[in-house]
Amino acid sequence: MARPLTATVDLEAILQNYRYAKKLQPTCKAFAVVKSNAYGHGAVEVSRYLDEEVDAFAVAAIEEAVALREAGIVSPILLLEGVFEGEEWALCEKHGFWSALENAQQLDELQASHAKIEKIFLKLDSGMHRLGVDKETAPVFVAALKDSGQVGEVVLMTHFSCADDLSDLATMQQLAYFEQARQSIGDIEASVANSAAIMKWSVPEGGWIRPGIMLYGISPFAEVSGRAVGLRPAMTLSSKVISTRKLKQGDRVGYGLGYVAEEDHVLATVAVGYGDGYPRHAENGTPLQIDGKPACLAGRVSMDMITVRMQDFAAEPAMGQEVVLWGGDVPVEEVADYAGTIGYELVTRMTARPHYRYVRGEDSQ
Numbered sequence: 001m002a003r004p005l006t007a008t009v010d011l012e013a014i015l016q017n018y019r020y021a022k023k024l025q026p027t028c029k030a031f032a033v034v035k036s037n038a039y040g041h042g043a044v045e046v047s048r049y050l051d052e053e054v055d056a057f058a059v060a061a062i063e064e065a066v067a068l069r070e071a072g073i074v075s076p077i078l079l080l081e082g083v084f085e086g087e088e089w090a091l092c093e094k095h096g097f098w099s100a101l102e103n104a105q106q107l108d109e110l111q112a113s114h115a116k117i118e119k120i121f122l123k124l125d126s127g128m129h130r131l132g133v134d135k136e137t138a139p140v141f142v143a144a145l146k147d148s149g150q151v152g153e154v155v156l157m158t159h160f161s162c163a164d165d166l167s168d169l170a171t172m173q174q175l176a177y178f179e180q181a182r183q184s185i186g187d188i189e190a191s192v193a194n195s196a197a198i199m200k201w202s203v204p205e206g207g208w209i210r211p212g213i214m215l216y217g218i219s220p221f222a223e224v225s226g227r228a229v230g231l232r233p234a235m236t237l238s239s240k241v242i243s244t245r246k247l248k249q250g251d252r253v254g255y256g257l258g259y260v261a262e263e264d265h266v267l268a269t270v271a272v273g274y275g276d277g278y279p280r281h282a283e284n285g286t287p288l289q290i291d292g293k294p295a296c297l298a299g300r301v302s303m304d305m306i307t308v309r310m311q312d313f314a315a316e317p318a319m320g321q322e323v324v325l326w327g328g329d330v331p332v333e334e335v336a337d338y339a340g341t342i343g344y345e346l347v348t349r350m351t352a353r354p355h356y357r358y359v360r361g362e363d364s365q
């Protein structure tokens with residue numbers, strides 16, 4: 001391996017985080033949400049590791065589900081956005097996929113396809129106003145799905161807009177709306193909770209939870225790290241110092257000369273850039289570690305490189321030293337904050353360019 005940039009993914013951490021989600025909602029079955037390449041961690045590798053244990057997987061769309069089946073995944077797979085074209089229903093039947101259903105076109109196309117689907121997750125728009133039917137329409141859809149004779153079971157599903165904000169009343173309102181819909185339908189399983197709701201809200205007993213970000217050890221809450229909420233961060237992005245130079249006070253660095261040395265110090269150049277998924281908007285001061293010591297970004301992020309300095313100017317960085325961009329003691333949530341985004345975005349924007357290394361527990365690293 002030439003370029004020393006590695007994303008180390010701890011599969012055991014993901015399994016332990018899945019178990020933690022189930023422990024928090026012990027009456028529920030749980031999806032492992034592996035859409036968007038398992039939030040950048042590698043959907044096939046992650047799903048293979050979890051396949052024997054999970055109740056089911058969830059992805060956004062059918063092509064993600066087919067890729068998992070082709071990789072030998074046998075657990076049920078739910079399409080969270082349902083199908084985009086009527087022909088996909090036949091493929092759902094063929095592969096045994098479960099599907100969300102959220103509009104009349106999907107219902108019509110399902111009926112026209114005559115496909116048999118084991119579980120349909122009917123999406124209720126309980127207030128997010130992005131996908132789903134309202135509470136008056138939901139019972140009509142449930143009846144149509146049952147009457148079609150094509151569907152084994154209908155589950156009522158919704159998604160929260162503000163579950164990560166405990167002070168926002170929207171989640172309570174969405175839950176109340178959901179319960180009204182559920183009562184008007186009668187006996188139906190529920191699926192409402194993403195990571196934030198699993199961790200902090202009281203959600204309906206039984207049914208299905210849908211943990212995503214927490215599986216990867218990343219906090220769904222602003223200003224709190226995954227570790228601080230009992231999770232095991234799964235990804236460590238690390239690289240090496242590939243060049244060093246002495247700066248004089250006032251020297252300026254990188255594109256736009258966006259960093260100015262406050263005093264004489266050694267600057268290190270590290271092999272990682274926005275071409276790998278490291279955020280271009282990360283500001284001077286974004287935390288990282290060099291050789292286990294606190295360091296930070298000093299200069300604008302390039303496509304293939306960043307320039308950095310030690311927090312303590314006296315501790316000089318040296319060629320070949322290990323640099324942790326996130327993971328371990330460098331919370332990805334904090335890096336994201338310096339780049340004006342969230343941990344979700346940093347990991348899902350990882351490119352195929354770093355070397356991906358899969359380990360099973362911290363001992364094997």
Ligand SMILES: Cc1ncc(COP(=O)(O)O)c(C=O)c1O
Nearest residue numbers: 033080159194195210211212213
């Ligand atoms: C419908 C649905 N359920 C569950 C999830 C998982 O959410 P989180 O990653 O916040 O746990 C998502 C992610 O966006 C989603 O769209």
